[in-house]
Amino acid sequence: MIGVFDSGMGGLTAIKQIVKMMPNEDIVYFGDTGRVPYGTRSKDTIIKYACQDVRFLLSKNVDAILIACGTVSANAISVLREQFDVPIFGVVEAAAQKAVELTNNGVVGIIGTNATVKSDAYALQIKKINSDIKTVSTPCPLFVPLVENGFTNEDNEITRLTCEHYLSDIKESGADTLILGCTHYPIIAPVISKVLPGVNLINTGAQAAVRLFEKVKPMGGNGIIEYYVSDDIASFKAAAELFLEMPVGDNVFKVDIEKY
């Protein structure tokens, strides 16, 4: 069984890809909806929250964990790997590899939360693979609240204006590839594409799911997905069904994450 977690609903981008590739996998998803966003917090707090998230997933007996969160992957993965005896995968390596493969002009844009951009994790990973690639990074802190509050429609004017505001440097840089370095961002990818037409967008959650199955043998199961959240069940359920385009049924439960 695979455990997947994020600060909220961004990690569903990974779930969507896992279901597409391995529909029989059993998955436990945790979305920390009561404490989202993580990306505006200090590294210490991100590590503390991430350890609690992993402890919760381990209590469900998962065999491997996918951190479907750019912020946690960029700031806490080495601590998590040191502290917990379970295979742990993040989004940074997978997305950086894909960006290097996709770029033709050698300019890659990176967007993410404040904590992710501050860590420079994606840019460092890209340079490790190919030091000739130029990177341009911009934090987009308003994107997560826009997604969590449902401002996701392709024609949403507020989201479009916010994209124009944040993406001007990336546009100017001429980047032909953009890492959506926070797993919430693919949910507004159609709006981002309107502002940056023709630019390759990398869905980090989906990319990490692809990479997970290159490393871990599918475990098989009955395709049962249990969703756990740390805040209101009904609002998560509605948003999740809209995004996943499939019912989540009665499989959404509330957890007191502070206990872990």
Ligand code: DGL
């Ligand atoms: N999905 C998280 C990420 O990938 C959201 C960030 C947040 O909670 O601020 O970074």
